[in-house]
Amino acid sequence: MRNEGGFIAERRPGERGLAHLIEHVAFHSPTVTAPDDYDHLKRIGLPLTLPAPNAGSTSWRETNYYLSTRTTAPNDIDVLLSLFRDAATGMTFRPDAIDTSRGEVMREMADKRLGNDIYASYIAAIAPGSPNDIINAQNSDDVPVASTDTIRSLYQRLYRPVNMTIVIVGNVKPDEVRTLIEKRFGDWKPELPDARRAPFPMFDRRRIQPISFSALPQGRRTALMTVVLPTPAPPSSRDRQMRDELMDMIVARAVNLRLTALQPDSPPGKVGMFIENGEQGQRQIMLWDNFADDRWKPAVADLRRITCNLTTGGFTAEEWQAAKRNIVDDLNRRAADIAKVSNVDLAKDFSHALADDRDLIPPNELLRYATNTLPGVDVGSGSTWWRQQWGGGVEHLRVEAPELAKVSDPVVAIRAEANEATGSSRCKVR
Structure with a gap:
């Protein structure tokens, strides 16, 4: 499942690093349909999925969630699609899920800080004004202090039908899989892209030394x-x-x-x-x-x-x-x-x-x-x-x-x- 809108969508004060934080929260948060089930996605998904080095990632333009099934049985695919739907619309952002995720993101970014700083300096030199210059090497300064309301607001702004893509690859029957996707996501109403959405910034060639x-x-x-x-x-x-x-x-x-x-x-x-x-x-x-x-x-x-x-x-x-x-x-x-x-x-x-x-x-x-x-x-x-x-x-x-x-x-x-x-x-x- 791909969500269009990563670090470059963090345009408002207090949102730096929150797209990445939401990615982590998705693996811990209880959902509307399971309000008491901490680690809901992992508890339901792990028995059905193969071990993977990475189950989620966030870049300047997107967040991705990767689940690889142990079988291609329709029931298993349906359960994993239900988890995608929960992540896309049903997270409750319970405080303990947010706090656990804050710690994970802060540790992850601390480990990457030197590399991010080196990369940010390079991009600022060769492509000033481009997304990877503007986002300041995945700056996560607001992660430790952002309120639940701020996190939820960004989630609701990004996780919308117009921003989502579901991709299934494997030895499956396309019509069968399409039916399963319709079952879980068919009630999403089509919407036009936001006419006011700011275009991605381009690099400013006049500033390149x-x-x-x-x-x-x-x-x-x-x-x-x-x-x-x-x-x-x-x-x-x-x-x-x-x-x-x-x-x-x-x-x-x-x-x-x-x-x-x-x-x-x-x-x-x-x-x-x-x-x-x-x-x-x-x-x-x-x-x-x-x-x-x-x-x-x-x-x-x-x-x-x-x-x-x-x-x-x-x-x-x-x-x-x-x-x-x-x-x-x-x-x-x-x-x-x-x-x-x-x-x-x-x-x-x-x-x-x-x-x-x-x-x-x-x-x-x-x-x-x-x-x-x-x-x-x-x-x-x-x-x-x-x-x-x-x-x-x-x-x-x-x-x-x-x-x-x-x-x-x-x-x-x-x-x-x-x-x-x-x-x-x-x-x-x-």
Whole structure:
């Protein structure tokens, strides 16, 4: 069950972290139909479900609840749907359930505080004004003190039919499952989206600086070369979506091949390229180098040199062909392993696709598409993609290293290292 409205919905004073708190309360709260049953969802659901590392999660835009049945018996599915309905409309927010949940959230966020702070600093640099900048790394300052009325008010504002999606994946009969969903949720009256709902904020490209740094003593060591673009509109067709996905995959693989060739002895994951499309509120293309010790200078030089060379010269025919072969091999493996993907993961992917107005395309279909179209995707189209995509965003170079605390002016030092790496006026960092 997916609820549209996570941290970004906490727009009113005193609501920071409460969407996450509500997620935890759902597992403890008695319900209207079982007012004395503490831990109602867990007591009823655990005997019917498989153990899972995570049964709930909250992000900037949503809260998800995951239940994986031990069987596909209609009666079991019906019971779990009844628990979803209780969580969506029937929680009583009894004080002891709220207090237990407050403690869980506070401990969880304390464990994540350093990572959240590092991530918040990074997002504030590359995408100022975007959701993950505004929510301040899942700030939960109001969790310890929020009143029951404040928590219930947010719950009633978010947990509405227009915000909810139920996804069931498994060896079930669709018509039978649809009947079960209608039984539990059929009395929900359709409603139009709130016309006054504020749109998700976009990043402010005017506020993006060319260079940023972090010198936290307990922080990570990484150099990141990034461009951020507006989230693209939903694809106009299934064919267009496959074409765009495939081009992203090939380009990312070609860049990764170049990065690896530059550092052939590096361990897996030290260098790489990543494209994130919409999940964080913007399209993000990022190259990284997780350097060791005081090696930030060669990391900066390598990333600047590679992005400059790609912009001015594009891909080579050899690396483009190798990238295409790699992608076909990957899709073959993914198609062969599709039965190993858990139904819970498929349900997550399906709910995200629905929310983004995209299709969930299985790897075997994407493989067929790739087999038919890749011969016509030449290196020139890849180089054009790079120039358009990388040039269409705002470039940002970030370095995170405790050693920078000893540098008198890290921004000046980083800029000098980047500009010296290419000697090209077209690639100078401001």
